[in-house]
Amino acid sequence: MLQWLRRRIAGPEPIAEADWRAACAAIAVIDGLDGQALERLRTLAARFLHDKDIVGAHDLALTGHDRLVIATLACLPVLSLGYDWLAGWRQVIVYGDAFRVRRQWHDEESGVVSEADDWLAGEAWQHGPLVLSLADIQADLDDPHAGFNLVAHEVAHKLDMLDGHSDGVPPLPDRPRRQRWLATFQGAFDGLRAEVDAGRDTFLDPYAAEAPDEFFAVVSEAYFSCPQALAAAHPDLHGELRAFYGIELRLPA
Numbered sequence: 131m132l133q134w135l136r137r138r139i140a141g142p143e144p145i146a147e148a149d150w151r152a153a154c155a156a157i158a159v160i161d162g163l164d165g166q167a168l169e170r171l172r173t174l175a176a177r178f179l180h181d182k183d184i185v186g187a188h189d190l191a192l193t194g195h196d197r198l199v200i201a202t203l204a205c206l207p208v209l210s211l212g213y214d215w216l217a218g219w220r221q222v223i224v225y226g227d228a229f230r231v232r233r234q235w236h237d238e239e240s241g242v243v244s245e246a247d248d249w250l251a252g253e254a255w256q257h258g259p260l261v262l263s264l265a266d267i268q269a270d271l272d273d274p275h276a277g278f279n280l281v282a283h284e285v286a287h288k289l290d291m292l293d294g295h296s297d298g299v300p301p302l303p304d305r306p307r308r309q310r311w312l313a314t315f316q317g318a319f320d321g322l323r324a325e326v327d328a329g330r331d332t333f334l335d336p337y338a339a340e341a342p343d344e345f346f347a348v349v350s351e352a353y354f355s356c357p358q359a360l361a362a363a364h365p366d367l368h369g370e371l372r373a374f375y376g377i378e379l380r381l382p383a
């Protein structure tokens with residue numbers, strides 16, 4: 131207890147140079163950040179490690195490197211927004227691989243309660259933990275520009291829910307920005323649904339057509355994995371996300 135208190139009072143411990151280099155080497159998508167932005171990311175990651183408990187589920191042993199990589203990936207979306215956007219929750223639960231959750235839903239008309247098992251790579255609770263699969267994070271690191279970024283996806287859900295609603299609209303600075311966001315995202319969401327319904331191949335993962343909150347999370351994945359490709363396929367969405375996240379990664383074409 132006393133040790134925990136001392137650690138809290140002492141503040142974040144700076145990340146050792148060798149550890150930071152190893153994390154940067156593992157995360158190709160941050161190659162495009164300049165020196166200043168990287169230093170800011172390093173400070174945010176140190177704060178994340180100090181502030182959050184990153185725990186392995188079912189006795190999964192996490193290394194210091196695993197924790198630092200997760201912290202860095204989680205802080206990337208708030209690099210410009212600021213650390214406060216990650217406030218209000220403490221725990222990151224890490225599974226070795228996809229994990230099973232039981233879903234239950236109630237049909238009002240028939241009164242029937244149905245249940246099914248879902249296999250998930252990640253989950254974000256409004257005031258609760260961020261849940262992640264280490265195997266899926268590793269797959270993103272191995273193929274960094276394929277359009278997938280599980281941690282960015284789950285953090286996007288967290289940002290979305292900051293205003294109390296999981297509706298694909300994070301807090302925005304004013305009404306005009308909100309209206310522009312709604313028009314851009316609704317149009318693109320409807321367009322994707324139509325393409326998916328017609329059985330056509332889509333640039334965005336068809337999972338984005340599930341619901342507006344998933345759409346925002348999936349587009350955020352593309353933004354933090356293959357931004358140039360997103361800009362080419364959906365310039366309006368790319369523009370909204372650049373304005374919202376306030377950073378742009380420059381990746382090899």
Ligand SMILES: [Zn+2]
Nearest residue numbers: 283287344347
């Ligand atoms: Zn999601």
